[in-house]
Amino acid sequence: MSDTNGETVLLLGAGERSSELALAFRHLGADVVTVSDHGETQALTALIDERRPRYVVADAATVATDALIAVAERDDVEVFPTPRATRLSLDGEGLRRLAADELGLPTAxxxxxxxxxxxxxxxxxxxxxxxxxxxxxxxxxxxxxxxxxxxxxxxxxxxxxxxxxxxxxxxxVVEVDFEVTLLTVRTTGAAGPTVHFCEPIGHHQNDDDALESWQPQQLSPTALDSAKSIAARIVNSLGGRGVFAVELLVRGDEVYFSDVRPRLQDSGLVTLRSQRLSQFELHARAVLGLPVDTIMISPGAVEVSYPDGEGRAVPDREIRAVLADALAVAESDVRLFPATAAGDDDDVPWLSWSTATAQDPIVARDRARRVATAVRRLR
Missing domain, CATH: 3.30.1490.20 (ATP-grasp fold, A domain)
Structure with a gap:
């Protein structure tokens, strides 16, 4: 097991998702430096020279790839995702040719x-x-x-x-039954690279642009085996360590590769409630070289409500009343964030993560929707 005490993680990202990831690293004894301005190569290189991190972790798509490539050549720092994975995640043509032409994965x-x-x-x-x-x-x-x-x-x-x-x-357009995200965790150890799979996550975007996701999305045994095979092949080709969000299209027993993101996704927020280790904890453990497990402790669902417009000033008393109604739903939880920096008297749009668990994913989805409906009164 790696000794993480005193090791610095330079986290390139912003927002609540990156904050959750930073907290997961800190819980494992790492010193975390979070950088929100990471698009300029020279500035990023200078910061890395100053901080001398052991790990550089990108949790955003707009990262100075040239700087990551240069840093990855050093012996004293590891970069995640790998510069190749970062580049391909921004190059849909290169990624699709890798998947279909080089790896032979089924695609539309x-x-x-x-x-x-x-x-x-x-x-x-x-x-x-x-x-x-x-x-x-x-x-x-x-x-x-x-x-x-x-x-x-x-x-x-x-x-x-x-x-x-x-x-x-x-x-x-391929006729499919549904789309799934298969969170795939790649680790390395004495025996070499290993991949671990979370239970499939179903998702869709609602009419009001809220994202709903749930776990597990049931697949046939044949489709699940195909999904894992596709995910393992693309993730092992990209390399590195951490959580990869592999997007798949499913029709009966047939599975098609759609996309892969070498970083955490909002659809994976359901793991905050459904799994023993959330996607944030899995990513931190994998990057630091620590053991992982993908045990699901309960079916769950999440609805992510994104801010629409400038928002409004909401008194504390109203916020507490809304949260009381939302949390009255069985097995529920809410995470509420101001989407912009503002003063006490300013109108603030709210970002919310409404989660719930149940013995059945259908019931969990219904509970998460009820929680999100209550929280939307803050708009």
Missing amino acids: PFWFAGSVEELTAIVAHAGFPMVVKPVAAAPGEGESVLLRPDDVEPAWRHATAAGNLKRVIAET
Whole structure:
């Protein structure tokens, strides 16, 4: 077991998710330095030289990859995720070619286009419906569903406006039963790399943009074996240690690779209640080289309500009344955060994590929704 006492973790991230991860590292005896401004290579390199961390952990997509590559070449520091994994997480084309062409993972049929003309030719060949999205953007950003020829040019403009490159990926729409996130933990030890799997997490975005996720999402034994095989192959190819969120499409016994994020995701917040070790604790343990387990102690669900607009000033008495109603739901919990820094008299939008457990994931989902409904009164 590693001696973590006195070792410094430089955590590149901001927001409540990064705060939870920092706390998990501190609970294991690590000294944590959190940096929210991490997009400039020279400044990040200077900070690393000053702090001399043992570990550099990126919990954000917008990280100066050049600096991480340079730091990863040193003998006295480890970088997670690996620079290769960070780069591929920002390169949808490179990631898809790795998965389909090099690893042979099952995916929806896909093509890449660098102009409206190329996209038009692809659609003429593949037919409708198709999904078009940027090759480099956050999940869901710039995504469109094409149903007719008139949709092609607007979809191109939408995708390229959201992405960093004038290039898009076009996918055939595959009929699926549901999407799942398979949190996969990669560790290394004397016996070499090992992967551990959490129970599958189902999720979807509600009409009000709240994210709902639940665990477990039931898969057939055949589909679960396929999901684990796909996740292990892509995660081992990316390398490093930590939690990877592998996104999969499931139809009966068939499983298709969709995406992988080498960092924690909001869909994994359900593990705060459902597992013995949350995604934050698993990530911290794996990075520090400590033993992990992925034991689920109860089916659970979470609804993440994102702030919509500027919010309003909410008296403390009203906040307590709302929380009293929310926490009256059986086996529930709420984490409530101001989404912006503000003074006492300012209007503050609220971010909330509403979680619940039950003996059945359907009941857990219903409880989490009831908790979130109560909390939304703070908007």
